[in-house]
Amino acid sequence: MARTASLSGFPEWLPQERLVELHVLDTLRKTFELHGFSSIETRAVETVGQLLRKGEIDKEVYGLSRLQDDEGEAAKSDKADPNALALHFDLTVPFARYVVENAGYLAFPFRRYQIQKVWRGERPQEGRAREFTQADIDIVGDGELPFRYDVEIALVIAEALRALPIPDFRLRINNRKLAEGFYRGIGLTDTAGVLRSIDKLEKIGAAKVAELLKSELGATDEQAGLALELATIRTEDTSFVDQVRALGVKDDLLDEGLNELEQVIQAAVQRAPGKVVADLSIARGLDYYTGTVVETVLVGHEQLGSICSGGRYDALASKGNRRFPGVGLSIGVTRLVSRILSQELVKASRSVPTAVLVALNSDDSWSAAQDIAAQLRGRGIATEVAAKAEKFGKQIKFADRRGIPFVWFTDDDGKHQVKDIRSGEQIDADPASWTPDEEDLYVRITTAG
Amino acid sequence: MARTASLSGFPEWLPQERLVELHVLDTLRKTFELHGFSSIETRAVETVGQLLRKGEIDKEVYGLSRLQDDEGEAAKSDKADPNALALHFDLTVPFARYVVENAGYLAFPFRRYQIQKVWRGERPQEGRAREFTQADIDIVGDGELPFRYDVEIALVIAEALRALPIPDFRLRINNRKLAEGFYRGIGLTDTAGVLRSIDKLEKIGAAKVAELLKSELGATDEQAGLALELATIRTEDTSFVDQVRALGVKDDLLDEGLNELEQVIQAAVQRAPGKVVADLSIARGLDYYTGTVVETVLVGHEQLGSICSGGRYDALASKGNRRFPGVGLSIGVTRLVSRILSQELVKASRSVPTAVLVALNSDDSWSAAQDIAAQLRGRGIATEVAAKAEKFGKQIKFADRRGIPFVWFTDDDGKHQVKDIRSGEQIDADPASWTPDEEDLYVRITTAG
Incomplete structure (x- = not known):
């Protein structure tokens, strides 16, 4: 299994390794379909305008151009041209576009799974490839989407992951409303800025995050301290609610977020015991989330990064006045399979289908x-x-x-x-x-x- | 089903349409695995040098470039740079590269199926998309590959197609050795040139092909007449052998080709009756085939073009002195599924997995x-x-x-x-x-x- 890809960042499996990947994909598909999710695929290609619609993104995008361009145009892809084509870097942005385009043909709340390759031109490293497979589930509503689906989707993913031949895992769940309400409640109004700083906690540590909060967002020592204290809260049950309350901050949005996260954790304690923790340090960077946010680690493999992430997005897709709020989670199949293979965590009973x-x-x-x-x-x-x-x-x-x-x-x-x-x-x-x-x-x- | 893709040439299915595609893919996979083919996938990306290795190709290739290129290079893909990246346009060229790279890890004859998307920047039209799914099976040997695999692979494909919810079909099979030996036997030495002209038969007609043969290849009236006569032979049994013999041409390669094609047709008459014809007009253009060549039409949908093509290639993959001859066929899944959907040839019992x-x-x-x-x-x-x-x-x-x-x-x-x-x-x-x-x-x- 020590083979390296002949093109860095573009892994390819041997037939016996592919059997492991197929087993993972088949297991996910089976679980998703048992929960009523429909399969769709979107094209690999979006317009640059669509991909950059939400403004600056931190993903490296591959542009496309025809080598034999018969119009004599220069063979180039142009970031400035919103109609230029590029490969998708996740499955959520294409899915949002698909929902808007096909809204008239879909029955809402629309539940879909989507298992496809995505591409990011990032520097390859362990657990990070340039071409990789994601397995996403999302539920999208027309106008509104009951919060209960946030609870459901976390449980479906916990069930799907439990069915895989992987080490023990933890869903680390937070809520943007909780965090943003808390920051607002302590007087930090640039809540997105605070989230961006908190997101760096694991990478640069608490002291440097505190500096950032003070230098870039004008936070006082006390504000920075409270924001950091919130991020240390991590409980396997709903006791995080009391811990947050004990910090003495009052805000309506905070209350709403606390209530939502409490519902998720309460259901998880009952239906997926030991698999879910409330972790108030989870921020999910620049992404489009508006409520529940999730990351997932393999126990003992935490440095691999999140193997399943996502959350609630209320504003990703809209068509005129019509809004399509959604909640979804995305499993990093290639990251998981790479780890299973490199650590030889599974074995196949034989190397060919032939009996x-x-x-x-x-x-x-x-x-x-x-x-x-x-x-x-x-x-x-x-x-x-x-x-x-x-x-x-x-x-x-x-x-x-x-x-x-x-x-x-x-x-x-x-x-x-x-x-x-x-x-x-x-x-x-x-x-x-x-x-x-x-x-x-x-x-x-x-x-x- | 009259929806048009929002990006021309990049079809996307509704969930209930995707159910049909999934059924097709599942059925193919099941048939392939029952015949002992292993699944592999190759990366979507090859180097331009690899794709153009066989010289001029008639496929339109999409080059790749990173939009956010941090080395300050111009964001462009360069046809002249053999290390530039591009999307694969079929699955045979990547498979040949995969076999050479992984030869030390594979057990030959290596049987694999591969179901993936491919991309071609051609003008979209009915039956021709820019992004489409192919389902390939190939058997590749190390050094040699018994001819019997040519027979087997045609039978496996006939079985796979018979299991699909599609109209009746015909595999139209020819043999390059037969054709090239015949041309050589009548004194036309640029056999590739003759094949290229004969390949245009359906498009421009016999008179114009005769003109091409005379003007471009220096054929006499008699030579052009014989080459065209060969291409009119089409039989559902092995009687094509006598028809070719009756043309009075003698050549060793012709004999070899006749014998090979006879074996394929003989087995097909017995094991896939009515599904296979010897069709001596089949040429397969510029491709890398060296023996058996196959195209497949849906009866009553001939204008859709071939839904399954391929053949024998003895020289596509090599590593120093080591050669890896192969034989393979490729089903155009998107072309098939588009037709099934647009003509409403099938129905799904319901539109969601949920019972x-x-x-x-x-x-x-x-x-x-x-x-x-x-x-x-x-x-x-x-x-x-x-x-x-x-x-x-x-x-x-x-x-x-x-x-x-x-x-x-x-x-x-x-x-x-x-x-x-x-x-x-x-x-x-x-x-x-x-x-x-x-x-x-x-x-x-x-x-x-």
């Missing part, structure tokens, strides 16, 4: 062997047929090299036998009825013991 | 409703919970609007009932055991009657 190789008795028996294979496939048994009637020993070696557990033999009298090449056991078998053990039928991905 | 909406008796019953939902999901029944305890009529209307067939009610005494809102039938039900009919459990995609 059976039908050996050839003679070169003329290929068509008869295909008939046997078709019967096996009809029962869901993945089967290959040998291409050449080499000596049986060679055909067995071929299966072994490909990782195929069973070899099927048919002699000139039409007698069938199947050999488990791991144990060497060879038994009579009928192509119309023989089936391998359940555990050998499909590739199984299990947590490494 | 059951658990209604709320009161706002406090949300958590209890989640317990019921969890029980149903545990048996694979996709379930949503209402967000608000509105009047039951409103909750039923909500389910109806979303396309959910069943609504679950629990009264204050804990008595459960489930209503099929299509028939109005309402019955007592136990959350621990109730299951909808098989046909209501999942969304089913069926051919429109």
Whole structure:
């Protein structure tokens, strides 16, 4: 697993690694569909105008241009041209555009999952690729979206993550209303500025954040101290409410945020015990969130960064006077799978889908062997047929090299036998009825013991 | 289905349309895995040098450049710079690169399927998008690859297409050795030039192709006549062999090609009757094929163009002296799905994955409703919970609007009932055991009657 990508930041998996990724994707899809989320995909490409709609973004965007441009234009992408094309850097901005464009065809609240690649031209490092797969779920309402969906979506994600072969995890949840109301309540009116500073807490530490708050936002020692004290609150139950109250700040928005976060944590304590914490340091940088905000760490792998983030956004999508508030979370599939693979946290029961190789008795028996294979496939048994009637020993070696557990033999009298090449056991078998053990039928991905 | 993409050439499906696409993708994956093909994905991006490695290509390529380039370089992609990045235009060229890079980790003959988006900056038209999904299968050998895999791969594709909800189809198969040997045998040595001209047959007609052969390749009337006569041969069985022999041309390569094509057609007559024809007009343009070549049409939709193409390539991938010959076919998923949708060839049994909406008796019953939902999901029944305890009529209307067939009610005494809102039938039900009919459990995609 120590292979490095031939193009830095663009990881590619070997077939046996891809089996792990497929297992993760299939598991997510199954969980999302069981909760009534519809699949959609959006095009990989947005206009630069759409991507930069929310003003300055901190993502590095890849622009597109046609190499063979027959209009004789210079082959370039132009940041200044809002109609130029660029690759999307997340799935939320394209989804918001999709909802607005297709509002007349969607039934709201619209629940969708979306599993696609996204691209960011950032400097590649552990856990950060230039091309990576995200798996998003969002629920979007028409005009309004009950807060209960914030609770639901956190529970769905906790369930999805629990179904994956990954280490223990924690959803760290905060609420923008709580934070912004608190800052307002202590007299810091540039709440976005405070959030931006608090967001740097893990990176630069409390002392430097306090300096920033004082130098850039004009905070007093006391204000900076209170803002930092809020960010230290972290509880596994709803006791954060009392801890915030004890700081003595009064504000309506703060009350609203406290109430919302309390609902999320209360439900999580009951339905996803031990998986969720209220963490009042979570800020989510420059993004478009307006209420609930979430980050997720793998326990023991905290330095990997968040493997699932998102939150509530009330103003991302609108069409004239019509607003489409939403709440969503995004799993960093590539980041997760990279870690699973590099730490060898799982193993696959075999490296190919094939369960059976039908050996050839003679070169003329290929068509008869295909008939046997078709019967096996009809029962869901993945089967290959040998291409050449080499000596049986060679055909067995071929299966072994490909990782195929069973070899099927048919002699000139039409007698069938199947050999488990791991144990060497060879038994009579009928192509119309023989089936391998359940555990050998499909590739199984299990947590490494 | 008359919606047009908001960005020309970049189609996006509505959730109910995506269900059709998912069904197609799932069916292909299942067939491919049953035949022992492993999944891989390659990065969306190749270097320009890699993409143009085979010299001039007729595909329009999208170059990439970072909009926020911090080295102060001009934000442009440069055709002249072989290290510049560009989006792949097919999956065969990236696959060849992947095989060479990972040869030490793969077991040959390596069988893989690959389902991904590709991009071409061509003028969009019916059946031709700028972003589209391809589903490829290839088998690649190390040094040599028995011809039998050419036969097998055609049969796998025929089986995969037969499993799809699409109109009848025909694989039209030819062989480059046959054609090139024939041209050589009649004294036309620029065989690639002849192929390029013959490739235009459907577009410009026989008279103009004859003119091209004479003016550009110096063919005599007789040579042009014979080359065109070869291209008229089309048989559903192996009788093409006698028809070619009757033209009286002798050449070793021709013999080899005739023998190969005969093997493919013979196996297809037996194992995929009526689905395959020998069509000696098939040329496959500028591509890298060296033997078997395949195009596929939907019967009655011939003007849509080929929905599945490919063939044998002996020289696409090499590493020093080591060669990796391959054979592969590529299904144009987006082209197929566009046609299925625009002609309404299939229908989905419902528009969302959800089978059951658990209604709320009161706002406090949300958590209890989640317990019921969890029980149903545990048996694979996709379930949503209402967000608000509105009047039951409103909750039923909500389910109806979303396309959910069943609504679950629990009264204050804990008595459960489930209503099929299509028939109005309402019955007592136990959350621990109730299951909808098989046909209501999942969304089913069926051919429109």
